[in-house]
Amino acid sequence: MNEKIAIVCSGGGMSCSYSAGVLSALARHYRFEKPDIAIGGSGSAGSVAYYVAGQYDDITKVWSRLLSTKKFINKWRFWRIINIDYLIDCIFKSESPLDVNSVYASQILFFISAVDYDSGNLRYFSNKDLTKPEDIFEIIRASKAMPVAFNKRVEIQGKKYCDSYLSSDPNIHIIKAIESGASKIIVAYNWQPRHINEAIFKVWLKSRDIDFRRNYYRQISTAREYQIPENVEIIKVSPSSKIKVDTFRTSQRALVRTIQMGYDDAVRNPELNRMFR
Numbered sequence: 001m002n003e004k005i006a007i008v009c010s011g012g013g014m015s016c017s018y019s020a021g022v023l024s025a026l027a028r029h030y031r032f033e034k035p036d037i038a039i040g041g042s043g044s045a046g047s048v049a050y051y052v053a054g055q056y057d058d059i060t061k062v063w064s065r066l067l068s069t070k071k072f073i074n075k076w077r078f079w080r081i082i083n084i085d086y087l088i089d090c091i092f093k094s095e096s097p098l099d100v101n102s103v104y105a106s107q108i109l110f111f112i113s114a115v116d117y118d119s120g121n122l123r124y125f126s127n128k129d130l131t132k133p134e135d136i137f138e139i140i141r142a143s144k145a146m147p148v149a150f151n152k153r154v155e156i157q158g159k160k161y162c163d164s165y166l167s168s169d170p171n172i173h174i175i176k177a178i179e180s181g182a183s184k185i186i187v188a189y190n191w192q193p194r195h196i197n198e199a200i201f202k203v204w205l206k207s208r209d210i211d212f213r214r215n216y217y218r219q220i221s222t223a224r225e226y227q228i229p230e231n232v233e234i235i236k237v238s239p240s241s242k243i244k245v246d247t248f249r250t251s252q253r254a255l256v257r258t259i260q261m262g263y264d265d266a267v268r269n270p271e272l273n274r275m276f277r
Helices: 013-028 042-053 056-066 084-095 100-105 135-144 170-179 195-207 210-225 252-268 270-276
Strands: 005-009 037-041 109-116 122-126 154-156 159-162 184-188 233-237
Touching (some): 005 013, 013 042, 013 056, 013 184, 037 042, 042 056, 042 084, 042 109, 042 135, 056 084, 135 154, 170 210, 195 210, 233 270
Parallel strands (some): 005 037, 005 184
Antiparallel strands (some): 109 122, 109 159, 154 159
């Protein structure tokens, strides 16, 4: 009776279209709309926000119709390959407006992750901690602010934040869900290696000071050593085949297929079927 259920979505750029499919299946197929906790960071932060707001059509609409444009991603726009400002200010605020009041009013405890640009420490922002409607957009912007590719830091409450592999890692989000009381965690796991991205990020990481790097790697190490408690059940929904999109690829056909794969994998997941039968 006291069981708390969490949904966790990994980051990973355009591959987070897979998580959008999983979230859509949870809402539409399983009619599961009110988890106790929802956690998203980086590429999945917006999708989870729409889920918390109850805007289930917008979860897939954004990925399948609105992101296949060079206004968002242009690999030849070297100073800002990924324009997160376009995503937030044009799509999340205007073309497919996020219902901020519903996010704040939701009974779901919603966490968004970002990394302190100066210290390297991971921080989770919650819909229960915010006071101004516009704050949620800035936190999503910060969570998606990829070093190098977006090349911009986002200031929140006097501190600057950005995206990173730390704030994208679903395993770290699982720990946060457990610390928040979850005993059953559904994980949309689209995490996959991206060698070029990782190489670029490592170069950027070396440019940070020693305290930043020490804090960053300490948190990574802690997450790797963490042991899931025996009373916690993890239900992982992961790709049944290779995801055809990556951070810099916005083919509409590939995005639609990835969304559908996430949806189908969730529908066919035996653990989810047992959970919701």
